[in-house]
Amino acid sequence: MCRVVDLQQAVLARNDEHADRLRAELAARGTTVVNLLSSPGSGKTELLELELATARQRGVPVAALTADLATENDAVRLARSGAPVKQVLTDGLCHLEARMLCGHLDGWLPEPTRLLFVENVGNLVCPASYDLGESLRVVLASVTEGEDKPLKYPTAFGLAHLVVVTKTDIARAVDFDEGAFRANVAQVNPGVEVLLTSARTGQGIGTLLDRALAAGDGAPVHRPVMAASSAHHHS
Amino acid sequence: MHEMSIATAVVEQVAAAAADAGAHSVQQVRLEVGELSGVVPDALAFSFELARAETALEDAELVAETVAGRARCEDCGAEWPTGMPPKLWCPSCSASSVRLLSGRELRIVSVRWTEEPEPVRVLEEC
Numbered sequence: 001m002c003r004v005v006d007l008q009q010a011v012l013a014r015n016d017e018h019a020d021r022l023r024a025e026l027a028a029r030g031t032t033v034v035n036l037l038s039s040p041g042s043g044k045t046e047l048l049e050l051e052l053a054t055a056r057q058r059g060v061p062v063a064a065l066t067a068d069l070a071t072e073n074d075a076v077r078l079a080r081s082g083a084p085v086k087q088v089l090t091d092g093l094c095h096l097e098a099r100m101l102c103g104h105l106d107g108w109l110p111e112p113t114r115l116l117f118v119e120n121v122g123n124l125v126c127p128a129s130y131d132l133g134e135s136l137r138v139v140l141a142s143v144t145e146g147e148d149k150p151l152k153y154p155t156a157f158g159l160a161h162l163v164v165v166t167k168t169d170i171a172r173a174v175d176f177d178e179g180a181f182r183a184n185v186a187q188v189n190p191g192v193e194v195l196l197t198s199a200r201t202g203q204g205i206g207t208l209l210d211r212a213l214a215a216g217d218g219a220p221v222h223r224p225v226m227a228a229s230s231a232h233h234h235s
Numbered sequence: 236m237h238e239m240s241i242a243t244a245v246v247e248q249v250a251a252a253a254a255d256a257g258a259h260s261v262q263q264v265r266l267e268v269g270e271l272s273g274v275v276p277d278a279l280a281f282s283f284e285l286a287r288a289e290t291a292l293e294d295a296e297l298v299a300e301t302v303a304g305r306a307r308c309e310d311c312g313a314e315w316p317t318g319m320p321p322k323l324w325c326p327s328c329s330a331s332s333v334r335l336l337s338g339r340e341l342r343i344v345s346v347r348w349t350e351e352p353e354p355v356r357v358l359e360e361c
Contacts, residue, residue, distance in 0.1 A: 002262070004347045007252055011244050011266070011341045095237050126237035129273050129341075151320040155273035158321065190324045190331035225306070225323045225333050226271060 015130055018098035022105075022133030031113045032216030035134035037156055039149075040122030042142040043166040045074045046199045047208075048117055052081035054209055061112050065104060066119040067096050074119065084110045095126035098133055115212050124153040136215040138208070142167040143176035150184040158188040158226035162195060162211055169200040189224050241274055241341070242282035246292050249346050253291045258348035261295040269340035270304040270319055291348075304338025 010016070026033060038044050048064060055062040063084040066074040075087030088104050090096070101118065109116065118134065120127040139160035141149045144167065150157035157163060163185050171178070182194050195211070197204030215221050245264065253261050268276055276299045283297045304317030308325035309332040317323060323333050 001350050002347060003258075003350055004345055005252070005256065006345050007249070007343045008345075009248055009252075009343045011241055011248070011343060014244065014248070093240075095240070097240070125273065126240075129237060129241075154320040155271065158271070158323070186324065186331075188321055188323055190333060225335050226321070226339065 012129065012131075015098050018102060019131035019133040022098055022102055023135065026116070026133065029109075029111070029113075031109065031116050032136070032212065033132060033134040034115060034117045034136045034138060034212045034215075035120060035127075035132050036117060036138050036140065037120050037124065037127050037160075038122060038140035038142075038166075039124045039145065039153075042122075042140045042145065043199060044119050044122070044140055045077055047140065047164070047166055047197060047205070048119055049078055049081055050199055050202070050205045051117065051209055051212075052078060052083040052085075054205055055115065056082055058209070060114050060209070060213065061110070062115045062117065063110055063113045064117040064119065065101070067121045069093075069121065078119075084108075084113075090121060093121075094123050095121055095130055096132060097130050101132050114216060115209075117212075124149075124156040128153070128156040128159055136161050136212055136221060138162045138164055140164045140166055141181075143171040144174050147177050147180040148184055150181070150188050154188040155226070157185060159224050160189060160192055161215070161221045161224070162193055162208075163189070164195045164197055164204070164208060166197050166199070168196045168203055169198040189226065192222050192224060238274060238278040239282040239286065242279055242286040245283065245297075245343060246286045246290055248343060249295075250291050252346070253348050256348070256350060258350045259291060261292045261346055261348040263296045263298060263347040264292065265344045265346070266297065266299045267302050267340040267342050267344050268299045269302045269338040271317065271321055271335075271338040272341040274341060276301065295346075300344075302337050302340045305336040307334050307336050308332070309334055 036044050052062050064078050065086045067088040069092055072087045075085045078085040139156050195204050268274055304321050306317050307314045310330040311328040313327040324331055
């Protein structure tokens with residue numbers, strides 16, 4: 001007998017369930033996840049190295065998990081900060097999923113960890129669809145990438161809790177138009193904060209850490225228009 | 236290309252639902268794919284062909300309906316198509332208190348499958 005069945009299931013429902021469970025489990029341990037997304041070469045690792053070092057100077061227990069298709073180079077760089085670091089090799093997969101993150105944290109995440117930074121695979125398309133149980137999703141773009149990056153990757157920028165501009169020390173040399181960049185961010189994600197940073201000058205490094213700590217302490221996090229749709233998180 | 240992961244999730248969810256219902260063969264899966272879902276329908280169709288192999292969905296057809304992005308201003312009540320890339324501030328009053336009405340869908344709407352016929356209980360031979 002042939003039947004048409006009204007299934008009505010969100011395709012990413014399982015990932016979202018894993019993410020919600022992970023968020024709750026980590027919150028119970030006092031750990032907040034910060035998910036860092038950007039294209040390759042935007043300066044995620046450099047910025048993260050400084051964030052980890054700054055956190056340690058302030059006595060904040062931090063850890064980082066970095067995902068790449070191949071090589072352990074990023075973990076080696078991040079470990080210089082002295083913070084516990086884990087390299088995840090995705091064997092070609094273009095993004096992390098919540099269930100994968102759970103598996104990698106199991107038996108590794110040091111106690112106590114107040115902030116866990118997850119450096120996602122360098123990719124502005126695929127990782128945007130996957131909630132990893134983070135409390136703060138940070139999307140980075142360097143000044144060399146072009147002011148229209150938020151329009152080209154609207155899902156990534158549209159779902160960001162915080163947008164970070166990196167490499168501002170060379171902004172003038174590459175004619176970075178900050179106003180145009182901010183306007184493009186506002187088009188896809190009205191009201192989101194845009195934070196200027198430079199690993200060279202130290203601009204914004206402490207502020208980003210403050211934002212992560214505030215999110216961990218339960219301060220209200222920006223709610224993107226794109227995330228608020230009941231269409232994705234099924235009612 | 237995360238469409239392979241999406242297609243695999245669709246196949247797993249439908250196969251599980253089919254198994255629960257005692258259905259052996261799925262003929263059709265209908266999806267809603269929002270304009271702002273970050274999923275490319277063609278890439279999803281390609282991935283689905285691979286993901287369905289050796290499952291109850293082996294012969295299933297994937298029908299993906301695109302849902303346009305629409306937004307509404309909470310201040311002045313204006314409604315507009317978001318377009319792509321989406322315009323998520325109000326074109327009428329420039330307010331930023333905007334609500335997305337549609338466009339982020341990525342859901343399995345319905346499936347068509349074949350269930351085993353109910354066994355006929357013979358009460359009386361005559």
